[in-house]
Amino acid sequence: MPFAKPSNSIPESSGTRYPAPHDELVKRRAWRALGDAFGLTQFGINLVRLEPGVWSSQRHWHAKEDEFVYVLSGHPTLVTDAGEERLSPGDCAGFPAGVKDGHHLKNDSDEMAEFLVVGSRIAEDHGEYSDIDMVFLPGRAGYTTKDGKKL
Amino acid sequence: MPFAKPSNSIPESSGTRYPAPHDELVKRRAWRALGDAFGLTQFGINLVRLEPGVWSSQRHWHAKEDEFVYVLSGHPTLVTDAGEERLSPGDCAGFPAGVKDGHHLKNDSDEMAEFLVVGSRIAEDHGEYSDIDMVFLPGRAGYTTKDGKKL
Numbered sequence: 001m002p003f004a005k006p007s008n009s010i011p012e013s014s015g016t017r018y019p020a021p022h023d024e025l026v027k028r029r030a031w032r033a034l035g036d037a038f039g040l041t042q043f044g045i046n047l048v049r050l051e052p053g054v055w056s057s058q059r060h061w062h063a064k065e066d067e068f069v070y071v072l073s074g075h076p077t078l079v080t081d082a083g084e085e086r087l088s089p090g091d092c093a094g095f096p097a098g099v100k101d102g103h104h105l106k107n108d109s110d111e112m113a114e115f116l117v118v119g120s121r122i123a124e125d126h127g128e129y130s131d132i133d134m135v136f137l138p139g140r141a142g143y144t145t146k147d148g149k150k151l
Numbered sequence: 152m153p154f155a156k157p158s159n160s161i162p163e164s165s166g167t168r169y170p171a172p173h174d175e176l177v178k179r180r181a182w183r184a185l186g187d188a189f190g191l192t193q194f195g196i197n198l199v200r201l202e203p204g205v206w207s208s209q210r211h212w213h214a215k216e217d218e219f220v221y222v223l224s225g226h227p228t229l230v231t232d233a234g235e236e237r238l239s240p241g242d243c244a245g246f247p248a249g250v251k252d253g254h255h256l257k258n259d260s261d262e263m264a265e266f267l268v269v270g271s272r273i274a275e276d277h278g279e280y281s282d283i284d285m286v287f288l289p290g291r292a293g294y295t296t297k298d299g300k301k302l
Contacts, residue, residue: 003231003254004244007221035219038245042217042271043194045245066193068186070158070267072223080154093155094189094196103154116221118269120193 007047010037018058019143019151022132025055025106031117046117050076050107056117058132059102064125067095067117069105074113076105081130087115097122102130158198161188169209170294170302173283176206176257182268197268201227201258207268209283210253215276218246218268220256225264227256232281238266248273253281 014030016023028051035045048056059079069078070092078085078093081101086109087093095103097120107113126138133145143151165181167174179202186196199207210230220229221243229236229244232252237259238244246254248271258264277289284296294302 001233002236003233004229004236004238004242006239007241007243010243034221034243035217035245038219038243039247040217040219040245042248042273043219043269045219045221045269066186066191068189068191068194068196070185070196078155082152082154085153085155087155088157090158091155092158092161092185092189094186094191096190097193116267118194118196122193 005037007032007034010034010047012049016057017142022058022129022134025053026057028054029056034116041121043121044117044119047072048105048115048117050074050105050113052107052110052112054107056105058134059104059130060127060136061095061100061102061130062097062119062125062127064097064122065120066097067103067119069093069118070116072114072116074107074111075109076113076115077108079104079106097125100128102128156188158183158185161185161198163200167208168293173209173280173285176204177208179205180207185267192272194272195268195270198223199256199266199268201225201256201264203258203261203263205258207256209285210255210281211278211287212246212251212253212281213248213270213276213278215248215273216271217248218254218270220244220269221267223265223267225258225262226260227264227266228259230255230257248276251279253279
C-alpha cells in the first residue's frame with residue numbers, strides 16, 4: 001500500500017458559496033483538496049483547475065491567512081492592484097496576511113489552467129473583495145456588504 | 152512591474168546544518184524559498200532540487216508542524232515506515248504533525264528530481280530522525296542524540 005497518492009486520484013470538487021450574482025464566473029472552478037487527503041489541518045493545499053473563462057474566486061485579500069499560488073500548467077491571469085499579468089508554468093505568487101491588495105486568478109486563455117493554492121487555516125480569518133461590495137466573515141460564517149448587510 | 156515571479160528567478164540555496172556524518176548525503180540538496188520571496192511567514196514553501204544520489208533530509212517526523220510534498224519533475228523515492236516508493240510528477244504526500252512515521256525523499260534515479268515542500272512554521276516544533284540517533288530541538292536550537300547529548 002503506497003503512502004503517496006497521484007494528485008489526480010484525489011476527488012475533485014467544484015462550486016462556490018458566493019451569493020448570486022458573484023457566483024457566476026466562479027461556480028465552474030474545480031479543485032482537489034490534496035492536503036485534506038492526508039489529514040493535514042494547519043494549511044490547505046488545493047490543486048485548482050480552471051476551464052477557459054472561469055475564475056478561481058472574486059478578487060480578495062485575507063486579514064489573517066497567508067496564501068500562495070504555483071502554476072502547474074496553462075496560462076492563468078493574475079489580477080492584483082498592480083494590474084493583470086498572464087502567468088506560465090513555474091510562476092508563483094504569495095500574498096501575506098493583512099496586505100489589502102486583492103488577488104485572484106482567472107483563465108482568459110483558450111486552454112485549461114492548473115495551479116496549486118496553499119493557504120493557512122486560521123479560524124478568525126476574514127477579509128474583503130476588492131471589486132465588489134462584499135466581505136467574508138470570520139469562521140466561514142458567510143458574506144455581508146461592506147456596511148454589514150447579510151448577503 | 153509584475154507581481155508574480157518565475158520560480159527559477161528566486162535564488163537557490165544549498166547545504167544542511169546536520170552534524171557529520173549525517174550531512175554527507177544531504178549537503179548537495181538545493182532549494183528556492185518561494186514563500187519567503189513574497190514575505191510569507193506562516194508556512195514555508197520550497198522548490199527542492201535533488202541531483203542523482205542526493206537526499207532531501209534525514210528521515211524525520213515533526214511533533215508540531217504539518218508537512219506536504221508535490222512532485223514537479225523526475226522520480227524521487229519516498230521512504231516512510233511503509234517502505235520505499237518511486238514517485239512521479241503529480242504525486243503528492245502529506246505528513247500530519249505528531250505522527251511518528253518518519254519520511255524523506257532521496258533521488259535514486261539518474262535524472263534530476265524537483266518537488267515542492269510546504270511546511271507550517273511553528274516555533275516550538277521539534278522532532279526525531281527515524282534511522283539515526285538524533286533529534287532536532289525546538290526553536291531550531293540544533294541537534295542532540297535521543298538521550299540528550301549535544302551534537
